Amino acid sequence: xxxxxxxxxxxxxHLYKSTWSAAWRSPGYFEIAQIAALRGDTNTALKFVDSSxxxxxxxxxxxxxxxxxxxxxxxxxxGSGPGARVP
Numbered sequence: 002x003x004x005x006x007x008x009x010x011x012x013x014x015h016l017y018k019s020t021w022s023a024a025w026r027s028p029g030y031f032e033i034a035q036i037a038a039l040r041g042d043t044n045t046a047l048k049f050v051d052s053s054x055x056x057x058x059x060x061x062x063x064x065x066x067x068x069x070x071x072x073x074x075x076x077x078x079x080g081s082g083p084g085a086r087v088p
Contacts, residue, residue, distance in 0.1 A: 009036050027057035
């Protein structure tokens with residue numbers, strides 16, 4: 002609810018606390034990654050989406066977010082953005 006209201010700092014705090022529970026670890030990190038992506042902090046978003054995938058490697062939403070973040074970073078950061086070489 003806080004994220005939807007644009008209260009990202011407060012949402013981050015509560016979502017991070019949710020990651021202490023194994024059941025909420027993957028969705029919590031995923032939501033935090035989304036907040037970082039909304040703020041334009043791609044590196045932090047990638048860090049948290051990786052944490053989400055560590056907790057649940059089959060989280061399709063996290064996989065899609067990671068793919069989008071890597072495409073946005075471009076080839077210089079290991080992504081496959083415009084101009085990336087495909088073997």
